[in-house]
Amino acid sequence: MTLAHERIGTGPPLLLVHGLGSCKEIWRPLVPRLAREHEVVLVDMPGFGASPPGPHTVEGLAEALAGFSADLGLDRPHVAGNSLGGGVALVMGATGAASSVCAVSPVGFITRREGAYGRGLLVATRWMAERLAPVAPRLGRSAVLRTALSSHVAARPWRIPPDDTAHWLRVYASAPAFWDLLEALDGWRAPTPVCPTTVAWGERDRLLIFSRQAPRARRLMPSAEHVVLRGCGHIPTWDDPAQVADVLLSASRRAEDRVRAAG
Numbered sequence: 001m002t003l004a005h006e007r008i009g010t011g012p013p014l015l016l017v018h019g020l021g022s023c024k025e026i027w028r029p030l031v032p033r034l035a036r037e038h039e040v041v042l043v044d045m046p047g048f049g050a051s052p053p054g055p056h057t058v059e060g061l062a063e064a065l066a067g068f069s070a071d072l073g074l075d076r077p078h079v080a081g082n083s084l085g086g087g088v089a090l091v092m093g094a095t096g097a098a099s100s101v102c103a104v105s106p107v108g109f110i111t112r113r114e115g116a117y118g119r120g121l122l123v124a125t126r127w128m129a130e131r132l133a134p135v136a137p138r139l140g141r142s143a144v145l146r147t148a149l150s151s152h153v154a155a156r157p158w159r160i161p162p163d164d165t166a167h168w169l170r171v172y173a174s175a176p177a178f179w180d181l182l183e184a185l186d187g188w189r190a191p192t193p194v195c196p197t198t199v200a201w202g203e204r205d206r207l208l209i210f211s212r213q214a215p216r217a218r219r220l221m222p223s224a225e226h227v228v229l230r231g232c233g234h235i236p237t238w239d240d241p242a243q244v245a246d247v248l249l250s251a252s253r254r255a256e257d258r259v260r261a262a263g
Contacts, residue, residue, distance in 0.1 A: 004050035009035025019083030023049035047177020056180035062091035093193025100255030108190025155233035202232035
């Protein structure tokens, strides 16, 4: 499957995977820092952004991205993902398709009650995006409106650039895989990777609630490295790009150090 993507930098490959309704552009604030050490690959998952439709399960998306990576000549890349992308990254780590995993506020640790809350918030976001997409550029120019539109996913939504706000609204409104993937996430549980794994959670995550789900992830994955992203929300890449990039780099460095020690 041909997927919309960007490749930047040199070094061990690092695949970046976005969340439900989102797109590869959410990672751009981190790229300058990441590209000093990695060949960074930003990808729109099947059915999102500029990529064609594809699988409608977390496992299917992970398989599609593993095939996509192989087609690019990437041998078991480091994989980092946010939200749905975090779940995809964990599956890739569990199936041997990743050298390391960094899951940022990932799906797969939610209870039924929390799931109902999260689903309602995502449905409301889609409804909002569909109606506001035609006027997205105008809305994005106002820091007040950017804050109102994105405060449920970002702790500092006024930091999101106007053009990024407009693009995010448009792709969220039009993602054909949104509804099927939202349904597939109901009751879905994250597997445990077989590679070095980091789970990072924004302490102000209002969607996949930090105070409940981060401790649950610690209990279920005791061998993983668990990190708190201070002052960050569910999508932390605009909140504090340097902090998030450093967590991703630390995750991949640990894996690279382990390979060197074993060799």
